[in-house]
Amino acid sequence: MILKTKDDLSLKKIADSGQCFRWKKLEDGAYFVPYKERSLIINELGSGEYELDCSEDEYKHLWSDYLDMDVNYAKIRALADKKSDPFMYEAASAQRGIRILRQDPFEALISFIISQNRNIPAIKNSIELICERAGKTYKDSRGNVWYSFPDASELNGMSDDALKECRLGYRFEYIRRTAAAVSCGEFDLRELRLLDDETCLAKLQSLHGVGLKVASCMLLYGLHRMDAFPVDVWVKRILTDKYPDGFPFEAYTPYCGLFQQYMFAYYRNTSGTDKE
DNA sequence: AGGCAGGCTTTTA
DNA sequence: TAAAAGCCTGCC
Numbered sequence: 188m189i190l191k192t193k194d195d196l197s198l199k200k201i202a203d204s205g206q207c208f209r210w211k212k213l214e215d216g217a218y219f220v221p222y223k224e225r226s227l228i229i230n231e232l233g234s235g236e237y238e239l240d241c242s243e244d245e246y247k248h249l250w251s252d253y254l255d256m257d258v259n260y261a262k263i264r265a266l267a268d269k270k271s272d273p274f275m276y277e278a279a280s281a282q283r284g285i286r287i288l289r290q291d292p293f294e295a296l297i298s299f300i301i302s303q304n305r306n307i308p309a310i311k312n313s314i315e316l317i318c319e320r321a322g323k324t325y326k327d328s329r330g331n332v333w334y335s336f337p338d339a340s341e342l343n344g345m346s347d348d349a350l351k352e353c354r355l356g357y358r359f360e361y362i363r364r365t366a367a368a369v370s371c372g373e374f375d376l377r378e379l380r381l382l383d384d385e386t387c388l389a390k391l392q393s394l395h396g397v398g399l400k401v402a403s404c405m406l407l408y409g410l411h412r413m414d415a416f417p418v419d420v421w422v423k424r425i426l427t428d429k430y431p432d433g434f435p436f437e438a439y440t441p442y443c444g445l446f447q448q449y450m451f452a453y454y455r456n457t458s459g460t461d462k463e
Numbered sequence: 464a465g466g467c468a469g470g471c472t473t474t475t476a
Numbered sequence: 477t478a479a480a481a482g483c484c485t486g487c488c
Contacts, residue, residue, distance in 0.1 A: 198477095204482075205481060206481095250483075253472095299481075300482095300483095302481050302488085303473090303480090303481075303482035303483065304472090304473095304476060304479090304480055304481090304482050304483080305472095305473075305474070305480055305481085305482090306474075306476090306479080306480045306481085307480090307481080308474075308475065309473070309474045309475065310480095310481080312473095312474080313474095330471085354472080354473060354474080355472080355473085356471075356472025356473050356474090357471045357472050357473090357483090357484095358469090358471095358472080358482095358483095359472085361483085395483090395484085396482090396483065396484085397482095397483080398482060398483050398484085399482090400481070400482060400483085401481085401482075401483085404481070417481070418481095419481040419482080420479090420481070421481065422481085451481075455481090455482085
C-alpha cells in the first residue's frame with residue numbers, strides 16, 4: 188500500500204536515533220522493520236509518500252500504532268522556540284522526522300539493559316545474537332529470513348551457554364534474572380501501565396541491572412511515556428555544554444522525552460565520533 | 464543518609 | 477588504550 192502523510196516521518200532518522208536497534212537498511216534503501224511476530228518493509232518515496240508491503244488493514248491495526256501515526260509530531264516540535272532555546276530549535280529542526288515508536292515493552296527493557304556501557308554497534312550485535320538463538324524464524328515479503336525478538340519465556344528458556352554466546356559480558360546475570368522474573372509472573376510488565384511515572388521508575392529499578400537511566404528508557408521507549416527523560420553520558424554533556432543554568436523542562440512538558448531524543452540524536456550526529 | 468570510587472565483560476575506534 | 481544510551485557493591 189501507499190501511505191501519505193504530512194507529518195514528520197523520516198525512516199533514516201528513526202533508524203539512526205538510538206531508540207530501536209533492529210531496523211535494517213536494505214540494498215534499495217527501504218527499511219526492514221520487525222515488531223513481535225510481524226515485519227514490515229517500508230520505503231520512502233518522497234513528498235510525504237511511503238510504500239509499505241502490507242495491506243491497508245494491517246497498517247491500520249498494527250503499523251499505524253507502532254509508528255505512532257495518531258500523534259502530530261510537527262505540532263509538538265513547534266514547542267521548540269528559536270529565540271528562547273536556539274539549541275533545541277536547531278536540534279529539533281535537524282532531527283525532524285523522528286517519532287517515538289510504540290515498541291514491544293519486553294524487547295525495550297532487555298535492549299536497554301544490554302545497552303549500558305556500550306556503543307550502538309555492540310548493542311545491535313548482542314541483540315541480533317539473542318534473536319537468532321531464542322527467537323522464532325520468519326521470512327519477509329522478499330524471502331529473506333529474520334528472527335523475532337524472544338518473549339520472556341523464550342529468553343528464559345535459553346541455556347547458559349547459548350546466552351553467554353550473545354556476548355553480554357557482566358550483563359549476563361541481569362538479563363537472566365529479568366527474563367526469569369518476567370517469565371514467571373513475579374514482575375508484571377502490564378501492571379506498569381497503571382503506575383504514575385515516579386512509581387513506575389522505582390518499580391523498574393527493583394530489577395537487578397536496571398538503574399535510573401535504563402528505567403527512564405523503558406518509560407520512554409517501552410511504555411511510550413513521552414515525558415520520561417533518560418540522562419546518559421551524551422545528554423549529560425549536552426546539559427553541561429548547552430544548559431549550564433538548567434534544562435527548561437516546563438517548556439517541553441509533557442514531551443520532554445521527545446526533545447531529549449532530538450538533542451541526543453543531533454549531538455551524537457554532529458559532535459559524535461561513532462557515526463555509522 | 465546519601466554520595467562517591469572502583470569493578471565489571473566485551474567491543475569499538 | 478580509552479571509552480562506550482550504566483549499575484552494583486562497599487566505604488565513608
